[in-house]
Amino acid sequence: MARALSPKFFTKLYSTNRKGFLEKIQTLLDSPVSNAKHEVNVCGITFRNDLGNAAGLDKDGSLLKFNYFLGSGFAVVGTVLNEPHTGKLFPMGKKQHNPWTPLPNSHSALNSLGLPSLGVDKALENIAKFRTEFPDKDFPVGLSIMGHPLQEGQQKLDGILECVEKSVGKVEFIEINESCPNVAHQTDDGLGDRLKAISQIKKATPIFVKLGSLGNAAQTVTLLDGSNIDGLILLNTQKNYDFYRPKLSSKDHKVFDYYTQQYQGGLSGEIIKETSFDAVKRASEEITKQNSKLQLIHVGGISTKQDVKQSRQLAPLREWYTGMMERLCSGPIDQLYPGVL
């Protein structure tokens, strides 16, 4: 289809249907389709299995039933912001949408949603509603939080702290989205101070930090440990187009070139798998070396049973988004998680 349609129409088709497609599936599900068990305990939390949806799939907690019924080990809601935000909207026909597109021949995707969020209060309300209906203890819900893109300095930090303060005790864990690829994870960029401020109010809720790149493994592990952080999530989408373009199927180049010129955006899926495995491996080795208690969540390009098996050698938990979307569109949904996968 990517070759039959113009890149513009192809992007529009997916951007306008991203959320509606998942909501439609959720509406059609009235009971669990699988009971995929691979129980793990991380930071004192029991996960029914070790593969959950990555942040961005369920921005506001409106798809918790979808994840729960499909067999996901846990769910991540967000990234949420302290106040509602439309994200990066672009005119497509008569309406405006947050763009994303699959790169189907490369089992990858590009997105530039720009953090649309209904705000932390709405997400927590949706999580509470879900909990009332499904109180199971082995399906943890995490909340991804980030500073508001339209705020700066102290106001932005206050926004993060407001979200953390509101969420502690209401979700099983928190992800702090610190994934800008341009952030150098060193002590002089303010990250350490930010994380220490968060740690002071986290109470018993474990805090994971999600990065776009590991940077210097020794420095990053030392920094997170010194800031009383519980875990590290690697990685977010990648933006090094010159590095990744030649690795994509040439059949996707037309869509890739159109999309990146029009919307920029981060790459996800199989194209970033090698990068994510390399980062998690280096982090895992450094954690052992430093005798650190940091826990790892691996995300980036995971889509097959083999990927999960390999990932388990490095991290106790993993998440997926692009691979899950592809499998959702190509196989029976009751086979998405069994076994896991």
Ligand SMILES: Cc1cc2nc3c(=O)[nH]c(=O)nc-3n(C[C@H](O)[C@H](O)[C@H](O)COP(=O)(O)O)c2cc1C
């Ligand atoms: C459409 C889309 C939206 C995303 N939104 C977020 C987000 O809000 N917060 C976040 O931390 N990561 C977000 N991500 C990144 C994913 O959580 C994940 O780190 C990345 O896609 C790599 O995993 P994958 O290869 O399994 O897709 C998003 C990814 C996609 C494809």
